[in-house]
Amino acid sequence: MPERNYVQVKYDSVQAYARVGGALYLTIIIIGLLGEAVIRNSLVVAGDAAVTAQRILESELLWRLGVAGQLVLLICAVALTFIWYVLLRPVNRNITLLAVFFALISLAVESVSALHLQAVLTPLSNVALKVADPQQLHALAYLSVVSHSQAFGVALIFFGVECLIVGYLIRKSGYFPKLIGTMMQIAGLCYLINSFSLVLYPPLAMLPLASDQRR
Structure with a gap:
C-alpha cells in the first residue's frame, strides 16, 4: 500500500474512533443527567426514608429504568476507556495504561453503587419481608440509597485521577x-475535592445526590 494511502487509512481510523468516543461520551452524559435529575432527584427526599420509599414504590418502573440506565452507562464507559487507550497510546503507552487501570477500578466500584440502587427495591417489594416493621424496611431502602452515593463518591476518586492523567496525555498529544486537556484536569481535581470532602465530612454523605454526577 502506498505510504500516502496508509496514512489516510490510519487517519480515517483515528477519526472513526474519535467519533465513536464522542457518541459514547454524549450517551454517558445524557444517561447520567436523566438518572440524577429525572429519577433520583425526583424520588429521593434527603433525610426522609418513609417519603422516599413511598415515591419509589409509586414509580417503581421509573426506578428500575434508572438502574438499567446506570448499567448501560457502565457499558459505554468501558468502551470509552478502550477508545481513550487507542487514541492516547501513541503519546505514552505506559501512562495511558495507568489511566486505563484507574478507569477500570472506578467502573468496578461504580458497578457496586449500581447494585445498591437495585437493592433499594428488595426491602420494599419482597413479600416475605412485609411482616417486618415498615419503618425498618423504609430505613433499609434508604440506607441502600445512601450506600449508592457513598460508593459513587469512592468511584469518583479513581475517576478523578483518571481525568488528571488523561488530561495530561491530551495536552502532550499535539493532536x-x-x-480540553486542561479542562479535564480541572474536572478531575474537582472530583477529588468533592469525594474526599464526603469522606472527611460525613454529614455531606447524608445527601444522596450530592455527588451523583459523572463525566
Missing part, C-alpha cells in the same frame, strides 16, 4: 486541543 488534541490543549484546552
